[in-house]
Amino acid sequence: MSDAPATQPTEPQAGQIPVTVLTGYLGAGKTTLLNRILTENHGRKYAVVINEFGELGVDNDLVVDTDEEVFEMNNGCICCTVRGDLIRIVGGLMKRREKFDGIIIETTGLAQPAPVAQTFFVDDEVRAKTRLDAIITVVDAKHLPARLADSNEAEDQIAFADVIVLNKMDLVTPDEAREVEATIRKINNFAKIHHATKSNVPIAELLDQGAFDLNRVLAHTPDFLSDSEHEHSDDIASMSFEVENPIDPERFNAWIGALLAEQGQNMLRTKGILSYAGEDRRFAFQAVHMIADGDFIGPWKQGEPRVSRLVFIGRNLNRPQLRRGFESCQAA
Amino acid sequence: MSQAMSPDRLLEERGDSRSLDAFVVAAAYDRSGTCAFVLGDGGVRIVAPGKEWLPVAAHGGAVLSLAADARAAGWVTGGDDGRFLRISTDGTVSELAGFGMKWVEHVASHADAKSGVLACSVGKAVHVFDAAGAKLKTVQHPSTVTGLVFDAKGKRFAASHYGGASVWFVASKTDNPRKLEWKGSHTGIAMSPDGDCVVTAMQEYSLHGWRLSDEQHMRMTGYPAKTQALSFTKNGKWLASSGADSVVLWPFFGGGPMGKPPTELAGGDGVTCTQVAAHPTHDAVAAGFADGLVVMADISSARILPVAAPGRGAVSALAWSPDGTHLAFGTETGFAAVVDFSKRG
Numbered sequence: 036m037s038d039a040p041a042t043q044p045t046e047p048q049a050g051q052i053p054v055t056v057l058t059g060y061l062g063a064g065k066t067t068l069l070n071r072i073l074t075e076n077h078g079r080k081y082a083v084v085i086n087e088f089g090e091l092g093v094d095n096d097l098v099v100d101t102d103e104e105v106f107e108m109n110n111g112c113i114c115c116t117v118r119g120d121l122i123r124i125v126g127g128l129m130k131r132r133e134k135f136d137g138i139i140i141e142t143t144g145l146a147q148p149a150p151v152a153q154t155f156f157v158d159d160e161v162r163a164k165t166r167l168d169a170i171i172t173v174v175d176a177k178h179l180p181a182r183l184a185d186s187n188e189a190e191d192q193i194a195f196a197d198v199i200v201l202n203k204m205d206l207v208t209p210d211e212a213r214e215v216e217a218t219i220r221k222i223n224n225f226a227k228i229h230h231a232t233k234s235n236v237p238i239a240e241l242l243d244q245g246a247f248d249l250n251r252v253l254a255h256t257p258d259f260l261s262d263s264e265h266e267h268s269d270d271i272a273s274m275s276f277e278v279e280n281p282i283d284p285e286r287f288n289a290w291i292g293a294l295l296a297e298q299g300q301n302m303l304r305t306k307g308i309l310s311y312a313g314e315d316r317r318f319a320f321q322a323v324h325m326i327a328d329g330d331f332i333g334p335w336k337q338g339e340p341r342v343s344r345l346v347f348i349g350r351n352l353n354r355p356q357l358r359r360g361f362e363s364c365q366a367a
Numbered sequence: 368m369s370q371a372m373s374p375d376r377l378l379e380e381r382g383d384s385r386s387l388d389a390f391v392v393a394a395a396y397d398r399s400g401t402c403a404f405v406l407g408d409g410g411v412r413i414v415a416p417g418k419e420w421l422p423v424a425a426h427g428g429a430v431l432s433l434a435a436d437a438r439a440a441g442w443v444t445g446g447d448d449g450r451f452l453r454i455s456t457d458g459t460v461s462e463l464a465g466f467g468m469k470w471v472e473h474v475a476s477h478a479d480a481k482s483g484v485l486a487c488s489v490g491k492a493v494h495v496f497d498a499a500g501a502k503l504k505t506v507q508h509p510s511t512v513t514g515l516v517f518d519a520k521g522k523r524f525a526a527s528h529y530g531g532a533s534v535w536f537v538a539s540k541t542d543n544p545r546k547l548e549w550k551g552s553h554t555g556i557a558m559s560p561d562g563d564c565v566v567t568a569m570q571e572y573s574l575h576g577w578r579l580s581d582e583q584h585m586r587m588t589g590y591p592a593k594t595q596a597l598s599f600t601k602n603g604k605w606l607a608s609s610g611a612d613s614v615v616l617w618p619f620f621g622g623g624p625m626g627k628p629p630t631e632l633a634g635g636d637g638v639t640c641t642q643v644a645a646h647p648t649h650d651a652v653a654a655g656f657a658d659g660l661v662v663m664a665d666i667s668s669a670r671i672l673p674v675a676a677p678g679r680g681a682v683s684a685l686a687w688s689p690d691g692t693h694l695a696f697g698t699e700t701g702f703a704a705v706v707d708f709s710k711r712g
Contacts (some may be wrong), residue, residue: 050386098468099468099470100468100469102490102491102511104510104511104529106551106552107550108527108551108552108570108571109550109551109571117552117570119510119529120511120551122509123472127429127447127470129473130390130429131390131407131408131428131429131431132390158570159592159593160593165674171453188631213422226382298369330706338650
């Protein structure tokens with residue numbers, strides 16, 4: 036069998052089960068949210084992967100209790116780790132896939148999100164049978180500043196998020212709320228933020244969102260070009276770039292490949308929608324650290340400007356260098 | 368092909384098949400020659416020669432694993448309902464052990480004239496039982512067990528896990544395994560019939576082997592997909608494996624597999640082989656593919672005998688009867704069949 040071309044699903048494909056990853060620091064309200072998802076009457080059934088069953092106490096015959104097992108891959112990528120337990124569990128759940136509509140994976144409070152996300156890029160069977168719908172991070176509005184001060188994980192969980200539930204809003208003043216939201220935006224300017232008290236976000240706003248669908252992520256990006264702070268910093272920042280001329284695929288691959296190989300450890304997430312020269316379909320690109328993938332998704336809409344957009348979330352991002360690099364990928 | 372036999376002729380003329388409406392997780396013959404299929408809906412189908420297929424409700428979730436019982440007839444199963452069950456040929460279900468929320472992912476057994484032994488893996492633990500179902504011991508591993516096998520004499524068992532495999536003596540009082548180490552995630556295991564070689568499948572599309580007598584490592588690479596099935600031929604000369612678009616057979620003789628290319632059979636159409644089962648007496652192997660094709664391949668002549676045509680779902684279960692006269696197979700979409708290979712007078 037020949038090596039199949041890399042195709043990280045960016046649009047729902049027939050039969051692919053949506054997977055939602057739920058992260059959040061200890062005490063942020065993750066378990067409360069999970070309990071709501073499981074008990075609320077939304078007409079859908081979810082298989083839930085947890086490792087803190089003792090706290091949960093929910094009657095769901097599709098709860099899978101696991102030990103998070105982070106495995107290194109021997110694939111030449113120094114930061115490539117995957118969740119070995121998830122590969123096994125997804126394989127097991129697929130034996131009764133007609134019993135549920137989606138999978139929710141709850142991570143422990145101190146978990147790094149990268150191994151979970153990378154699992155959905157690296158394992159071919161997981162990739163063929165499921166699609167990562169969204170990474171949801173629950174944040175405690177009151178205690179976020181303290182969490183950010185004492186742990187890298189809290190910052191990484193925000194950086195990786197497609198959707199952020201800014202929880203415990205009843206405990207903060209309007210000023211504090213503005214400040215905490217600004218803090219989040221400095222780390223990740225591209226996630227959708229929901230304000231919540233006791234994790235009371237409408238479930239329909241969280242699940243089956245296709246939030247990992249880049250088209251949607253980029254379309255809902257506020258202040259797309261205004262994020263000019265935090266360059267040359269150890270803090271996580273997010274940056275976005277636009278190029279109006281069509282992109283040369285070979286130049287782009289050469290540039291992004293070298294960039295991720297060299298700086299992939301600092302690049303938490305990279306996502307983009309590209310307009311390739313002579314191509315009517317949009318090309319969706321994304322990477323977690325060094326692991327990159329891409330595929331054509333639907334065609335450009337009639338009258339829609341064919342602008343290529345690229346988003347970086349990471350540490351030590353060099354804005355002028357990234358801009359020059361991306362601009363050098365334009366087709367001659 | 369029109370002159371040759373139809374790819375479905377064996378199935379049509381010598382097969383007995385059903386649509387079971389659930390993922391066929393595994394097939395196994397018990398020691399009396401009765402077949403069982405286990406399913407993603409928790410059910411079991413017992414297929415005895417000349418009888419109607421017997422449905423048995425066994426597990427609450429999916430059945431995850433199946434092996435012949437260590438006794439003269441019947442099977443043991445593990446499920447994602449946390450139960451380790453014994454299934455009799457008449458459909459009686461009895462629980463050997465329950466593990467609550469944890470999945471019973473792998474089961475294994477060994478039988479001989481004197482006694483037998485059973486084992487199941489639950490997370491990082493392997494629990495060992497005698498043939499009557501009394502627990503002998505529990506041993507722990509550094510990470511979740513991904514494969515479990517007894518040697519041909521039932522004296523040792525081996526478990527694969529992250530970072531390698533562990534080989535344990537069933538009867539040992541001091542519980543220290545022989546640790547076989549190799550960096551990476553090991554996802555399945557087989558032991559050669561002479562008990563000297565342990566081979567694991569790896570997450571990174573390769574096999575890794577250890578020869579116990581001289582601690583030689585063996586690396587077998589080149590697969591385009593993950594290997595799900597490993598099966599040594601009866602004489603131990605060949606290790607058949609899935610994970611390529613052919614049946615990949617590694618030579619375990621003449622100094623191999625080190626430095627020797629594998630023999631590839633039934634390949635060339637770009638469809639991944641998903642299951643292999645070496646014949647219990649001859650140098651032959653049955654194989655199932657992702658498009659539903661099932662074949663039997665004679666290793667020395669490289670002749671391929673089609674058993675079932677593509678089109679019934681990816682082959683997910685494959686097993687020979689102990690005497691090698693019957694082959695059972697099942698697919699992800701719920702097709703199951705037994706095919707009679709015995710001579711007809």
